[in-house]
Amino acid sequence: MATRVNVTPAQKIPSASSNTHHYALKQVVGKGAYGIVYRAINRQTRKQVAIKVIEYDEEEELNEHMLEIDLLKNLKHENIVKYHGFIQKSHQLFILLEYCSQGSLRDLIKRGPVDEQECKIYIRQTLHGLKYLHEQGVIHRDIKAANLLLDAENVVKLADFGVSTRVNNLAMTYAGSPNWMAPEVMMGEGASTVSDIWSLGATVVEILTGNPPFHNLVNEAACYAIVHDAYIPPKTLSSSCRKFLRACFQKSMFKRPSAEELLNHEWLSETKQPILEKFKESAADDWGRDFIEVEVSPFKEHDVNNGKQNLIRLSNSCGQCNPHIIYSECNFTDIALCLIDLCRRGQLNNVHEMFAYDLQYNSGRCRGLFVTLGGISALLCHLGTAEKILSIFFLEDATDMIKCGILPHCKLLTNSKLTLVIVSAYYDIVDFESWCRWCSGLTNLGNAIAAELENGDSLAEETLLRLSEAVSFPLEKDFVMKLMALPLEKCPRLSYILFKSFNNFLEKKDMTSSLSDSHDSNLLSTPHSTPMPSNTRVHNFPSFTGRTILPEGFAEWLLKLTPTASSDPHLLKNFIELCYNASHMNNTVLGEIVEHGGFFKLIRELTEHFERDSKKRYTKTMLSIALNLCVELSQELTKPFLSCAVDVALRFLEIPEFITGGTEILLHCFLFATHENCGITEDSSDILIRCDQTYIHIPRKALLRTFYSEEPKFGNYITKFTKLCSLPPCGTLATEIVSHPLFMEKTKTLFAVYRSSLIIQIDFLKFLKLILTRYAEYAPRSTKKEISSEVLISSAILQRKSESCSDIIFSVADFLRSNWHTEGPLQGQVGTDSVLIRQLCHDISILGIEKPVINPKRIDKSGFVMPA
Structure with a gap:
């Protein structure tokens, strides 16, 4: 991505204003959920600025951060931090802001207590800034001492507009810091301009006492107290201050005063000049240099004079x-x-x-x-x-x-x-x-x-x-x-x-450079690797050629750092990618990941929270990588993690885009259970796997739903689902698919959608042949589509093909005969002349014959049976 620069005229650099190296980053002055803030110096103008550095992975995230810039660039007020521009580079956004040398009010109260007189000065300026914001239709949504900065002249500047929004955008999201959050925001009723007034009251308490209201409670208890309990201000505060706080902490947002009304409150109107204020020297009198320590020694006669x-x-x-x-x-x-x-x-x-x-x-x-x-x-x-x-x-x-x-x-x-x-x-x-x-x-x-x-x-x-x-x-x-x-x-x-x-x-x-020099450097390579022939084309090698061994203990180190589902999305995504890449560097890493167990648990948590995730597109990218690894891990299973793998598979089946992968994981789980001689049985609704005295339940309804869902990669899905239905425990599943009222409609739709794909049509015909065969074996003659699972299971062993099948088989056979008729094939329909398609259609049609015709044996003169 090319560098993109947008700065105000005061920050423009004549030569080449397109690179951040014109700013020298100094020390870190703040850290937050959205980035790190540095003090920086413009190398040419020597002016100080604050630069907020934000990492992002996708354009969607960049758009969210650009909302903050769109807000800032239109705000012009003495009590709002000034915006100077932004510089966008590959996966990094640099927001240039006014530098406030005195830090935040939070830094100030850490140095010592603040009395009411000094607090009023800061709160009055904050209210002026809020009044301006609210007049512009902007809700700050995160007012607290840490977001109120002081410049060199001790002027308050409202900062950190990362979660701000405009009033006309219906601010219904849960944003801000819990101890400063208004009850209506806590309950999900949405934020308004007076929500900032509640946060202001909490900030007054924070400045005067050192902590916000209910600071001694854990998050859940604090949230409950904010919504249901009344906050009682300390008695050490003046009566007018307590009145001010009670006005800010009105539970009903309609009774809460505006910023303009609070500016006229009696507490802020009181003026009380400190006794020593009249003796304060003028700011213009700088006596500092008169008291610089000078080392004067009687043995250095020329120190002062020359x-x-x-x-x-x-x-x-x-x-x-x-x-x-x-x-x-x-x-x-x-x-x-x-x-x-x-x-x-x-x-x-x-x-x-x-x-x-x-x-x-x-x-x-x-x-x-x-x-x-x-x-x-x-x-x-x-x-x-x-x-x-x-x-x-x-x-x-x-x-x-x-x-x-x-x-x-x-x-x-x-x-x-x-x-x-x-x-x-x-x-x-x-x-x-x-x-x-x-x-x-x-x-x-x-x-x-x-x-x-x-x-x-x-x-x-x-x-x-x-x-x-x-x-x-x-x-x-x-x-x-x-x-x-x-x-x-x-x-x-x-x-x-x-x-x-x-x-x-x-x-x-592209491994050309590193492979050609691998025998001369201390690279990570295979111990017995041989030099690549000079005429070998690089693109014929796997993607990870020349990097097949990781340092000993790499997987153990990585798995110790397994994050939780609530961790930063960028951290989660890169952890999952690294697990995937590491497992392809070294096959033993797959086994280590399975034995650790933490990866399966992490993916299970991610899929649980997927429906409630506000960044579904980003999480979907993350889960797509995780799904590929989970499919490979399911082939390296051990008994302790069979249940977790099945659970992960079922959760992937609930997300339409991941049905194919979830089906494949479940297939591997069945194969593993069969190999380990785990008992597999069925009841009226579930397939049961007995594993170490416990049963793992797999609802047939979940598997049935996958076939009747909108699967975007049907070609890959149907091959995996066919293998799953062919397993002995899934006989009843095949019957329920055929007995479903939408079976014929689904069959016709799929052949219409994939009429130009010969391979998918053949795979689907193989699937139809399989499930109709099992249906013919399991379904009694007297039953219709309303057949119950109990009857199916009890008759599965005893009932054979001696009785007639349901009319559904004849319906399917009739449709298949008309689908590839030679007189006038459908536009785009392929397979008319395919021998395999004809054979599969024929095999399906004879499933409905009650008494199949048995060809008489033909015997030659020597008594040997001749093939038909």
């Missing part, structure tokens, strides 16, 4: 320097030239201290001049000792490092952050294949990625995902083991990154 003398001392590398005096008395250009000279000579004792002071008190002005005057080249003269300085003060100048020739020395770097920054900068300069080939020669890159992944670094995640998509980057065993050693138990995002990366590595189709 800064240039200190610069000379710094240049001669004589003892410690005093950065404050040097920067106060000397020209920045002289200082930068002095530092460059020190770096060329490798005398870096005081250089770190000078840059640290410059960054803290001069906003890095000297550092910028140092780079302009060629300081990077000076540092690279002694890379070993200068690496720490580069990694602390010059990460933003990785491109300059590359221009100065750091690339040949990258494999010697020990700082993982510096290594990744240079790797990422080089990615922005050269084409993808050249970058991948260069990365494959960096022996320290694996260590750097693993170390920074453990620190939660986004650059490490991005680099790993990029490399995993490269054909020329080998998957080395040591690298895999380092990634497997990372602590993933409490970090779902890191698990998602690793699962997705491993899937990319294992799914590569």
Whole structure:
């Protein structure tokens, strides 16, 4: 997917505004269910912004996130976080927002208690923002302290519009945080603008007490209390504050005041200036620099009087320097030239201290001049000792490092952050294949990625995902083991990154480069593999050629990380894909997955929640991959998991798109039960499998429903269903299919739909022959379509073909004779001249003959019977 950029004029970059590398991501300032928020700096304007990074897998998810952007870009208010634009790259969305340097109100109350006077200031601004939102027809739906940000001037900014909606869109979905949620939203009656007022009241309680209402209750109990119980504000609050809260916590949404009405509430109207407020200094008076600590010693006579003398001392590398005096008395250009000279000579004792002071008190002005005057080249003269300085003060100048020739020395770097920054900068300069080939020669890159992944670094995640998509980057065993050693138990995002990366590595189709070099590198390959002949065409090999062995313990490591059905959908999807891919790398993995049992249980939970899932299309993609693996797992069954496999099969039968796979899983379960001598019997409604003193029930109704459903892949389905009906336990099932009132209509419809497919018509005729044969054997002459299962079962053994069959067989035979008549075949009908179709039709027609004609034996002169 090509990069898509949409930014406001203030954020546009003259040269090439189509890449995110024009923004330097700094520390993480927030994490949420929809993404991670970073503080970032525009490399050219040097202005700070907040960048919300969202991962998505499908266009449907992207459309959901674009709704947030559509809301934000039209909102212009002092108390609403400003939107600067977005950048869309492959599977990543970067939303550029106003940076609020003071953090959130949640961060504020963590530092200490907030009194009512200060709380009023924040709540008044919040209400102004809500009033504006509601006038625009927007419901925020997640008002809480964590979503109320403070800028440098302590102005409140409403943020996180990920679950917001417009009033005219009927906000009926369950969204928001439970402890702040209004009762009507909790009960599924829908959200309105006054739902935000309830959340505001909960936020007031949170700011004044440190926690929202009912914080001491678990989720279910808290939800019940919000709907049914009355919240009693603490008596430590003022009476007007308690009145304000009672107004916000009105159970009836029609009695709850609007944001405009609350702005006139008596609590917010009270003004009480703190006693010391009149003695507060003006914000313009900055006395901070007057109290910077200066080390003055009687043995350093020139410390205060002569800064240039200190610069000379710094240049001669004589003892410690005093950065404050040097920067106060000397020209920045002289200082930068002095530092460059020190770096060329490798005398870096005081250089770190000078840059640290410059960054803290001069906003890095000297550092910028140092780079302009060629300081990077000076540092690279002694890379070993200068690496720490580069990694602390010059990460933003990785491109300059590359221009100065750091690339040949990258494999010697020990700082993982510096290594990744240079790797990422080089990615922005050269084409993808050249970058991948260069990365494959960096022996320290694996260590750097693993170390920074453990620190939660986004650059490490991005680099790993990029490399995993490269054909020329080998998957080395040591690298895999380092990634497997990372602590993933409490970090779902890191698990998602690793699962997705491993899937990319294992799914590569074009193996030309890696196969040709496999005998020269430490690749994961078969121990006794032989080189591929030079004239062998790559596309004749399986998809996973050359990657047939995974590290020992890989399956055990993977299965320990089995998520739950309620986990993040992206994590679930990539876990299922990795289980599928790993099982194709190594056949023993299939057995390990079966023995673990967790995979079957996970899929059972997913199918249970499928009907209630709000993202059915995404879950359907996930289940499609899982179904293919479940079919293979059902061939490796063990007794303890037979019941779970049958349950999974029956649940797949309830989803029309997965009926074929569910039928095949059930077929394998029957074959396994037969092989293990499990007793298989029938009662009036179920087929019963006896397994270790318990019975597994398989409703015939569920199997009957599959035939009469709309199966999109009928050609594959009918072959599997024919095998299932041919099994001894399914004799009654065949009879019930034929006895169904829609049987003839279904038969005619299927032949009409598939009249142009010879193979499907032949397969369906084989199916008809099978079930009609079993029907003829099981059905007594005196019974009609209303025959009960008890009679069928009791007569199944004793009743044979000695009696006439039902008229249904003659009806089918008559239809088949007319379906391929030679005088005027139907348009598009094939098979008129097929010998096999004629034979199958003939076999079906003779099933209804009460006393079949027996050809007399013809005997030759020698007494041998001659064939008819």
